Amino acid sequence: MTAYLLDTSALLTLRDDEPGAARVxxxxxxxxxxxxxxxxxxxxxxxxxxxxxxDEGEAAGRLAYEQCLALPVAWMHETPDLLKR
Structure with a gap:
């Protein structure tokens, strides 16, 4: 199965409906x-x-965070081993 890593710019592009948002x-x-x-x-x-x-305040930032968590994305979180590398 093909896999994609969505970086910060991809997520913000989608949120702000910038060029490339349709692809994301x-x-x-x-x-x-x-x-x-x-x-x-x-x-x-x-x-x-x-x-x-x-750029937009605390409430908007927290909403953006929650919206990201709701996406069909497998989030990779830090682990002690990862942080030691």
Whole structure:
């Protein structure tokens, strides 16, 4: 199965409906259907929260974070072994 790693710019592109948002949405629809897998890093969650919070305020940042968690994305979180590398 094909896999994609969605970085912070892909997530913000989707959120802000920038050029490329349709492609990100298409990948997420395919992930929801089970034909591809989408992954995301905990760093992207943190960056998205920070950037939206900085630009639009705390409530918007927290909403953006929750919206990311609701996506059909397998989130890769930090582990002690990963952080030691």
């Amino acid at each position: 949405a298409e990948l997420l629809e395919q992930a929801q259907a089970g034909t591809v897998r989408c992954f995301g890093s905990f760093i992207s969650l943190m960056e998205g929260l920070y950037r939206v919070w900085r």
